[in-house]
Amino acid sequence: MRLSFVSKEVGNGLRRNFTMTVALIVSVAVSLSLVGAALLLSAQVDRMKGYWYDKIEVSIFLCGDSSVTYTCTGSITIEQRKNVERILDTLDPVQNVFYESSADAYAQFKEQFAGSAILANISPDALPASFRVKLDNPENFEQVASALQSVQGVESIQDQRKLLDRFFQILKGLQSFALAIALAMLFVTVLLVMNTIRVAAFARRRETSIMRSVGASNMSIRLPFILEAAVAAMLGSTLATAGILASKYWLIDARLAPNLTFIPFVTWNEVLVIVPVLYLVGLGTTILAASVTLRRYLKG
Amino acid sequence: MINFDKVSKQYKNSNTPALNEIDLNIEQGEFVFLVGQSGSGKSSLLRLLLKEEKPTSGTVTVDGINVGKLPNRKVPAFRRSMGIVFQDFRLLPGKTVFDNVAFGMEVIGKSKKEIEQRIPAILDLVGLDEKAHRLPSELSGGEQQRVALARAFVNKPKLLLADEPTGNLDPSTSVGIMKLLDRINRTGTTIVMATHDVAIVDQMRKRIVQMENGNIIRDQERGMYGHTGH
Numbered sequence: 001m002r003l004s005f006v007s008k009e010v011g012n013g014l015r016r017n018f019t020m021t022v023a024l025i026v027s028v029a030v031s032l033s034l035v036g037a038a039l040l041l042s043a044q045v046d047r048m049k050g051y052w053y054d055k056i057e058v059s060i061f062l063c064g065d066s067s068v069t070y071t072c073t074g075s076i077t078i079e080q081r082k083n084v085e086r087i088l089d090t091l092d093p094v095q096n097v098f099y100e101s102s103a104d105a106y107a108q109f110k111e112q113f114a115g116s117a118i119l120a121n122i123s124p125d126a127l128p129a130s131f132r133v134k135l136d137n138p139e140n141f142e143q144v145a146s147a148l149q150s151v152q153g154v155e156s157i158q159d160q161r162k163l164l165d166r167f168f169q170i171l172k173g174l175q176s177f178a179l180a181i182a183l184a185m186l187f188v189t190v191l192l193v194m195n196t197i198r199v200a201a202f203a204r205r206r207e208t209s210i211m212r213s214v215g216a217s218n219m220s221i222r223l224p225f226i227l228e229a230a231v232a233a234m235l236g237s238t239l240a241t242a243g244i245l246a247s248k249y250w251l252i253d254a255r256l257a258p259n260l261t262f263i264p265f266v267t268w269n270e271v272l273v274i275v276p277v278l279y280l281v282g283l284g285t286t287i288l289a290a291s292v293t294l295r296r297y298l299k300g
Numbered sequence: 301m302i303n304f305d306k307v308s309k310q311y312k313n314s315n316t317p318a319l320n321e322i323d324l325n326i327e328q329g330e331f332v333f334l335v336g337q338s339g340s341g342k343s344s345l346l347r348l349l350l351k352e353e354k355p356t357s358g359t360v361t362v363d364g365i366n367v368g369k370l371p372n373r374k375v376p377a378f379r380r381s382m383g384i385v386f387q388d389f390r391l392l393p394g395k396t397v398f399d400n401v402a403f404g405m406e407v408i409g410k411s412k413k414e415i416e417q418r419i420p421a422i423l424d425l426v427g428l429d430e431k432a433h434r435l436p437s438e439l440s441g442g443e444q445q446r447v448a449l450a451r452a453f454v455n456k457p458k459l460l461l462a463d464e465p466t467g468n469l470d471p472s473t474s475v476g477i478m479k480l481l482d483r484i485n486r487t488g489t490t491i492v493m494a495t496h497d498v499a500i501v502d503q504m505r506k507r508i509v510q511m512e513n514g515n516i517i518r519d520q521e522r523g524m525y526g527h528t529g530h
Contacts, residue, residue, distance in 0.1 A: 005406045012394075210390050213350070214451065215380030216407035218373075 009224040010231060013200060020196040021232050027192050028236025028286065029243070031185030032278045036244040038178040039277060043270040045171045049164075051264040053138045056160040060084065060131040060148060064102065067128070067155045076129070080153030087147055088133060093140035098132040105129065128155060186285055193229055193289040200225055201297040208298055222294045229290040230283055237282035241275050301459060301490045302326040302349065307358035309344050309514075318344040320514040321358065326492065328458070331485045333501050334494040335525060336511035342494040345511070346463055349492070350384065351375050363458060380408050383452030383489075387464035389444045391436040397423070397447050398432040404451040418454060426450045426480060442473035446480065453484055460484060462493040466500060474500055501525040 014021050062081065063072035088097050100108075105127040113119050133144065138161045145157050201208065211221050248271045257265050302325070309319040319341045326332050334342045347353045348360050351367050360367040363381060370378055391400050398419055405415045423429045426446040436444050445465060452460055462481065466474035478500055485491045495501060501508060501524070508523035509516055 004412075206390065207392055210392065210403070211407045212376075213379060213384045213390075214404045214407055214455075215376045215378070215382075217376040220407055220409075 006224060006227065010227045013204070013224055013228045014231060016203065017196065017200050017228075020192075020199060021228075024189070024192055024196055024229070024232040024286075025236045025239070027185065027189045028233050028282050029239035031182055031189050032237055032240030032282050033243045034178050034182035034185055035281055036240055036274055036278050037247075038175050038182055039274045040244065040247075040266060040271065041171060041175040041178060043266045043274070045168055045175065047264050047266055047270065048171075049168065052164055053161065056138055056164065058133040058135060058141055058144055059158040059160070060088075060133060060144075061128045061155045061158065062130060063153050063155045064128045065125065069155055071150060071152050071154055073152075076153040080151075084131065084148065084151060084153060087151060088131065088144075091144055091147055093135045093137060093143055095134045095136050097134075100130050100132060102127055102129045186281075190285060190289040193286050194293045196232075197225055197229060197290050197293040198297055200228065201294065218298075221298060222291070225294055225298075226287055226290045229286045233282045233286035234279075237279045240278050240282070244271065244274060244278070301328040301330070301363060302492070303359075303361040304345075304348075305359045305361070307348065307355045307360055309341075309348065309353060310356045317356070317514050319348075319355075322514075322516060324509065324516060324519070326490060328490055329485070329488050331482070331491045331504070331506040332493070333504070333506055333508045333523075333525075334492060334511065335496070335501060335508060340511040341514040342511055343463070344514075346461055346492070346494055349461060350382075351378065380455060381457055382459040382461060383455070383457040385445070385448050385452045385460070385462040385465045387467035389436070389441075389448045389468075391444055391447055391451075393436055396433050396435055397428055397439070400436065400447055401450045401454055404454050408455065410455075422450045422454050425453075425483070440473070441469050442476055445469060445473075445477050449477070449480055449484070453489070456487075457489060459490045459492070462491065462495075464495055465493065466495065466497050471499060475503075478504060498525040 062084070063069075063074070063076045065075050067074075085097065085099075088094050102125055106122070106124045109122065109127060110119060135141065135144065138159075141159045141161060145159070148154050148157055208221050248266070248268065252265050256263075304322045304324040307319055307322045308317050310317045322341075322345070324345075334345065336342050344353065348355055348367065349362060351370055355368045359369075362378075365378060367378070392403060395403065401419050401422060402415050405418065410418075419432075420429060423432055426449055428443060428446055428450065431439065431443065436447065439447070445468075449465075460481075465481070466477055469477065474497065481491055481493065482504070505522045505524070508518065508520050508525065510518035510520075
C-alpha cells in the first residue's frame with residue numbers, strides 16, 4: 001500500500017474524529033507527564049542518595065563519665081578503645097576511621113555555636129569522644145552496629161542514614177503516588193483508545209467493508225486506524241516530553257537549584273533518558289490497545 | 301471455475317438448513333443467474349463463495365481453491381481474484397468517481413502510474429469517462445452502479461459476483477447495467493448474478509439456477525424465469 005494513500009486516510013480519520021483525537025492526545029499527555037514525573041523523582045532520589053550517602057558516616061559514641069548504658073563503666077579505657085578500633089579494622093564495609101576526642105568535639109561545638117548561649121551550659125567533657133566511620137556503602141550499617149553494640153566502652157551507635165531515609169521515604173511516597181495516578185491515567189488512555197477506535201471503525205464500516213470486499217489485507221485495513229492512534233499518541237508524548245523538559249529548565253534549573261544549593265538535582269542526561277521511555281510507553285500502550293480493539297471490531 | 305460438492309450450510313440460530321447438499325458446477329466464462337425468493341439460499345451461496353461463511357459440510361471450490369479450508373490470512377488475496385457488486389452500490393460518498401474506482405486498486409497496492417493508466421480505460425468501458433471527477437451523490441443510481449462495476453472489474457478478476465445489482469434501478473437503467481455485465485462476461489470473466497428481476501432474466505437468456513428452501517430446484521441453460529410460475 002502506498003504511503004501517500006495511507007497518510008491521506010489517516011489525516012481524514014483524525015479530522016473526522018476531532019474531539020476524540022483531542023481527548024486522546026490530552027489523556028496520553030497527562031498520563032505520560034505523570035509517568036515522566038515519577039521517573040524524574042526516582043532519578044532525583046537516586047542522585048541525592050548517591051550524593052549524600054557519600055558524605056554520611058556512622059558515629060560510634062564512646063562512654064564518658066556520665067554514661068549509664070550497661071556497656072559503660074565510667075569513661076572508656078585506653079584498652080577498650082584499642083579493642084573497638086581493632087574490631088572496626090576487621091569489618092569489611094569500613095573504609096576509614098576517624099577518632100574525635102571529647103576535646104576535639106568540644107572545639108568543633110564551640111566553633112559552630114560561637115556567641116550562642118548554649119555554649120555556657122556545656123562543659124568540655126559533656127561531649128563524648130567518638131569514632132567517625134565511613135562505610136563503602138551506608139546500607140551496611142547493620143553489620144557495623146551488630147559487631148559493636150554490645151562491646152564494652154561503646155555507648156551508642158548512630159546512623160546518619162536514618163535521618164536521610166525518612167526524607168527519602170517521603171520522596172518515594174510521592175513517586176509511588178505519581179506512578180499510581182500515572183497507571184490510572186494510562187488505563188483511562190487505553191479505554192479512550194478502545195472507544196475512539198470503536199467509534200472510528202463504526203464510522204468507517206462502509207469503507208472497511210468495501211476494502212475487504214476488494215481484497216485489501218487485514219493489515220492494510222487496520223493500518224490507518226492504528227496509525228491514527230499512533231499519531232495521537234505521538235503528539236501526546238511530545239507534549240509530555242515538552243512538559244518534562246520545561247520543568248527541568250524552568251523549575252529545577254531556574255528556580256530550585258539556585259536556592260537549594262545543598263541538594264544535587266537531576267542532570268540533563270538523566271532527564272533526556274526519560275524521553276524515549278515516554279514515547280515507548282505512549283506509543284506501545286496505544287498501538288497495543290488499538291490492535292486489540294480492531295481485532296474485535298474489524299473482523300477479517 | 302466454481303464447484304459446489306454436497307454443500308450444506310446450517311446457521312446456528314435456525315432449524316432448517318440455509319443450503320441443503322447443493323451440487324453446482326459453473327465453468328470459466330459462464331454467465332449464471334441465481335434466482336429464487338428471499339431466504340431461498342441465494343445469499344448464503346454467495347457468502348460461501350466470498351468466504352464470508354464456511355460450509356457446514358461439503359466443499360466449495362473456486363478456481364481450484366478449496367474455499368472452506370482457505371486460511372484467514374489468504375482470504376484477502378483470494379477476494380482480489382474476484383469482483384463484487386452489490387444492490388446498494390457501496391461507493392464511498394466522499395470520493396469522486398475516479399477515486400472510488402482507484403480505491404479498489406489502491407487498497408491492493410497498485411502504483412499511482414498503473415492507476416492513472418487503467419482508470420480512464422475502465423471509465424470509458426462503463427461510459428463514465430466524462431464524469432470522473434463527480435461525487436457519487438451527483439450521479440444517478442444507474443451511473444453509481446456503473447462506478448461500482450468499474451471498481452469490481454478494474455483489477456480484471458476472473459470471477460464477478462453480483463448481488464441484486466439492478467435491485468435499486470428502474471427497468472431501462474437496468475438494461476444498461478446488464479449490457480455492461482454482458483460485455484464484461486465476453487472478456488472471459490465468469491459472472492454469477494443473484495437477482496429477482498424477472499424481465500432481465502427472461503431477456504438475457506442465460507443459464508438459470510433457481511433455488512428454494514436451500515435446494516436447487518432448477519438448473520437450466522438459456523432459461524426463462526417464468527417457467528416455474530414466478
